[in-house]
Amino acid sequence: MPHLVILYSSNLESRTDVSALCRRLADTMLAQRDEGGRAVFPAGGTRVFAYPAPHFAISDGGAAGRVAGGDGDYGFAYLNLRMGRGRSEAVQQGVGGALMAVAKAHFEPLMTAMHLGVTLQIDVGSEVFDAKYSTLHPLFNKTDNKVD
C-alpha cells in the first residue's frame, strides 16, 4: 500500500495522457509528509493503476449535455486510493487534497471541452490478511517509514 486505481470512460483515452497523470499522482503520494515530517507512504509500495472502461454509461447518456449546447459526450474518471490503517485524519485529508489538486490540474483543459466528472475517494483498508513478496520494497527500506 498505498495504491491508487483510476477507472475511467474510454472516451477519455485519446483526449488526455493518463500515463502522465499516473506519474504525477505517484510523485504526489511520495511527497506526502506527516506531522512529524516523515514520508506518509513507503516508496516501494506506492503504485497507480489506470483502466479505461471499454463499456460504460454515464448519467442520462447525453440528453442534458446536448440541451446545454454540448455534444452529449460525457466523460468520467474515478480515482480511488486505498491506504493502510493508522494514519491521522489530518494526513488523510492532506493526501486527498494534494491528489485532488493534481487531478484538477490534469483534467482542467478537458472540463470546458466536454461534460466531465472527476471524483476522488480515499478508503482505509480493513483487510484481514496482508502479505508482500517484493524485490521493489528493499530498494527503499532504509528510508521508508514503517506504516504501510
Next chain:
Amino acid sequence: MPHLVILYSSNLESRTDVSALCRRLADTMLAQRDEGGRAVFPAGGTRVFAYPAPHFAISDGGAAGRVAGGDGDYGFAYLNLRMGRGRSEAVQQGVGGALMAVAKAHFEPLMTAMHLGVTLQIDVGSEVFDAKYSTLHPLFNKTDNKVD
C-alpha cells in the same frame, strides 16, 4: 457516487452487448426513488464501468460443465454497486432488486447457452475523503437530491 463496476470474463465479450447492459443499469439507477419520491441517486454522479478480464479462471475450469453435457466454457459477471451512506435499507434493497432484474433479463438468453454465473453486490462506501470536480454534475444540480 453511485458507481457500478462490472467485472466479467472476456469470453462473454462476443456473446452479449455489455454497453447496452451498462446503459440499462444506469437508466435503472436514475429511475430509483426513495420513500419520499425523491431520486435516490444524483444524475451527474451516476456511472457504470464494465471491464472484460483478459485472463480469468472460473470454478473447476470446465470439468463439471462437460460432465453435465456442456462444453466446459464457463462465464462470470460480477456487478458491484458502490453507493454513499445515508440511505435506508429499504432503498438499498429496492435498488438491488431493480438492478438484478435488469441483469437477469440481460443474461437470461446466455444462461442456457453456457454455464454462467451473475452476482450483484452493493457496498456502502466508508471513504475517509471524497472530492469532486465536474462539469457534469452542474447539468443536473437543480433536480438532484442532496445525498450522493
Next chain:
Amino acid sequence: MPHLVILYSSNLESRTDVSALCRRLADTMLAQRDEGGRAVFPAGGTRVFAYPAPHFAISDGGAAGRVAGGDGDYGFAYLNLRMGRGRSEAVQQGVGGALMAVAKAHFEPLMTAMHLGVTLQIDVGSEVFDAKYSTLHPLFNKTDNKVD
C-alpha cells in the same frame, strides 16, 4: 463469492503467464478446507479475474532501480481476494497463506529479472445486498458448503 481480482502493471504481460496464475489460484481456493474438513469456498462462485493496467506508475519510476544496477523497469501485481463473512480467522489466514505461496512460486523467476512487488490482501465483504443468478452454481450445489 469468493472472487480474486488481480491488478497488475501491463509490463508484466509479456513476461509471465497470467492465465496460468489465475487457474492455479482458483484451484488453490477450491482446495481449501475448514477446521471441519469442509470446502471453504463454493466451487460455483469461485472466480479469478486479472487485469493488466495499460497506464501505471510505480514507486519513483525507476531511479532507485537504476542506481541498484537494474534497468528501472518496475513491476507490480496486486491480488485482492474478497470473501464472504462467517469464516474463522484461522481459515482466513490459511487461505491467504496458500494463495500467497502460489503467487510466490509464480513470480519467483521474475523477482531477480526486475524489481517487482507482489501484494496479496484479503477483504471480508460487508455488502448490504447480494444476489445471484446462475447456471454455474447448480453444477456444484450437492457438494458445496453453505457459506458463500
